[in-house]
Amino acid sequence: MQNATLVFDLDGTLVDSLPDLAAATNHALSDLSLPAIPAETLRRTVGFGARRMIVEGLNLGGLTLPDAEIDRLLTRFLAYYEPNIARLSRPYEGVVTALEGFREAGARLAVCTNKRLSLAERLLEELSLDGLFAAVAGRDSFPVSKPHPDHIRGAVRMAGGNLARAVMIGDTSIDIAAARAAAIPVVGCDFGYSDAPIETLKPDVVISHYSELDAALRTLLVGTPATGSH
Structure with missing residues (x-):
C-alpha cells in the first residue's frame, strides 16, 4: 500500500x-x-x-x-x-477503520466526486471524515468532471500521488468509465447507487463491504511500481 x-x-x-x-x-x-x-x-x-x-x-x-x-x-x-446535508447520511460500515488502516500503511487518500466541492467538503466535515483525505476534488474543482479522466488525474495530483500507483473506488458506471479513461484499476461497490448491477459494468473487483477492500487493493497494486514521477 x-x-x-x-x-x-x-x-x-x-x-x-x-x-x-x-x-x-x-x-x-x-x-x-x-x-x-x-x-x-x-x-x-x-x-x-x-x-x-x-x-x-x-x-x-x-x-x-x-x-x-x-x-x-x-x-x-x-x-x-x-x-x-448530514441529518441522516452516514459512512458505510467499516469505512473509517479501513481508511485509517490505509493511511497507516502509507497510502494517500483522495475524494473524486461529482458533488459540488463546497457540499462535498461540508459532508465530510459533518461526518468527521475530512481529516482522512489528502485531497478532495468536486465537480467544480476542474473544468471537467467524471467520467472525464482529468477529474481523477487532478485528484491524484492534488493528493501528491502517482497515477501509476492509483486505484479508483466507486459505485456507478460514471466512476468505472472515469477510471478506465484514466487507465487505472477500479473497485466497484455493490452497496451503492449504480443504475445497473455493478458486476455488469466490469470493474476489476467488486466488494460488498469495506472489510474486503484491503485484499482487493493489494491484488490490484501487485506489480505496480512503488515510486515514480508524479
Whole structure:
C-alpha cells in the first residue's frame, strides 16, 4: 500500500447519503403538489446529480417542465440540502477503520466526486471524515468532471500521488468509465447507487463491504511500481 493513491467516490461509496438527498428532492418538489417519493425509488439516479433526481421526480409525477423551472427547483434543493446535508447520511460500515488502516500503511487518500466541492467538503466535515483525505476534488474543482479522466488525474495530483500507483473506488458506471479513461484499476461497490448491477459494468473487483477492500487493493497494486514521477 506504500505510495499508493486511493481515489474514492463520495455518495454511494464512502457515505450512504440517499436519505438526505431524497429529502432535498422532495423538498424541491413540494410546491408542485406531488406525492413524496420514497428514497429507494431515487437510488439509481443519485450518481447523476441533483438535477437528474429532480427530473426523475417530475417524471414520476407525470410532469415535464422547462429548464428555467428546473433551475428554480434545483435552487430549492440546494437551499434545503446544504444545512441538512448530514441529518441522516452516514459512512458505510467499516469505512473509517479501513481508511485509517490505509493511511497507516502509507497510502494517500483522495475524494473524486461529482458533488459540488463546497457540499462535498461540508459532508465530510459533518461526518468527521475530512481529516482522512489528502485531497478532495468536486465537480467544480476542474473544468471537467467524471467520467472525464482529468477529474481523477487532478485528484491524484492534488493528493501528491502517482497515477501509476492509483486505484479508483466507486459505485456507478460514471466512476468505472472515469477510471478506465484514466487507465487505472477500479473497485466497484455493490452497496451503492449504480443504475445497473455493478458486476455488469466490469470493474476489476467488486466488494460488498469495506472489510474486503484491503485484499482487493493489494491484488490490484501487485506489480505496480512503488515510486515514480508524479
